[in-house]
Amino acid sequence: MKHTTAHRTDPSPRSYLFRFVSRLLICSTLILALSVALKSRSRLSLLLPHFSTKVETMAYQQERFIAELAVQRACLLTQKVFFEKAKGTVSKDDKSPVTIGDFGAQALIISAIRKNFPNDEIVAEEEASSLREDKDLSAEIWRLVKDIKLDDEESDNILGGPLASEQSMLDIIDNGNSAGGASGRIWALDPIDGTKGFLRGGQYAVCLGLMVDGDVKVGAIGTPNLPVDDAASLDASTGAQQAATTANGVLFSAVLGEGATSRPLTSSTLAASKPISMRPVSNISDAVFCEGVEAAHSAQGDNAAVAQLLGITAPSVRLDSQAKYCSIARGAGDIYLRLPVKKDYQEKIWDHAAGDLLVREAGGQVTDIYGNRLDFSKGRTLAANKGVVASPKAHQDAVVGAVKSVLKL
């Protein structure tokens, strides 16, 4: 048998030199290309103000995905709590279903944030000290939390899978104790917004927003009792009934500079999304306004006076929770008025962060009663603002003008 052997001859000094020079050339060309690319990016961002936002916000796609998936999983828990425990309940004492749902949803969402963004801070509504003292309640919440998972295993694993133990659930709940503020990445979480609506079987929302240096960049809101149909509107008297019969639940989300979307809530992977936007309103008197069901949370008499001043004759649509922001963002209503009842009440950031971004990304504007943008950099509350006024951008000045006139500001 013939063997053929390939002989490698040692390269000559000339070919060494040739290889060295050619590698040097390739490296310097790459460095040159990189620096040109970086320079042209900063030049472009001066010429096109949106360019830098685009580049920056593309980084938030992962945050949006995790927020949506985490909210979707937490909605499974709130729905389970409602159907097992809340139906027919009206009280809101410490052992109420809403307390169970609140703690459970908070634990699930914070554990998903911890898994994916371990260095981020979280401002959440609940803290676990009362749970540590009430062993029965803690055990009951753990029994629910440990069994909640998305049907799609891969999606559930992305969120970190099931929580490890009852003790770790309590520790995770306490991770929501950030003081908030003007710097760093801070999530604002309301595990069940609209607790009264939840108990009634009406509207409630699972809300999560990400602020970076005090500016809201990402928002996700799950509304398990809103109908998927954009055109469907609810009011206080029919909301509960419709929720029980026609609603499938909707998951809303937005990223700063990227627009707002909605998709049906599922128990598995995320469903396909579609862009949403506010309804075009050429004449403000044709607008429909939304307000809270609870008279203790917004001054319904003042809201009505503002509507009258604007020539609005349609009755208000009353919804609990940030479902109001969601409704106007998808054109089921146009204006959201939350005029203060108590002079010294400070709105909580978790009640507004995600909704504020959703409406602005859907073509609206959100301010307080003075016309100032909501300032999420002041800590756990909107200490620099009073009330909320949201409407299509083109009409915001007129609506705020009417608010000032009614409130004599």
Ligand SMILES: Nc1ncnc2c1ncn2[C@@H]1O[C@H](COP(=O)(O)O)[C@@H](OP(=O)(O)O)[C@H]1O
């Ligand atoms: N005096 C007040 N003025 C405005 N908001 C208030 C309030 N007292 C409580 N709230 C907030 O109103 C939220 C509900 O809003 P809405 O009435 O629009 O559904 C409550 O959230 P929770 O339901 O999470 O407790 C609570 O944070």
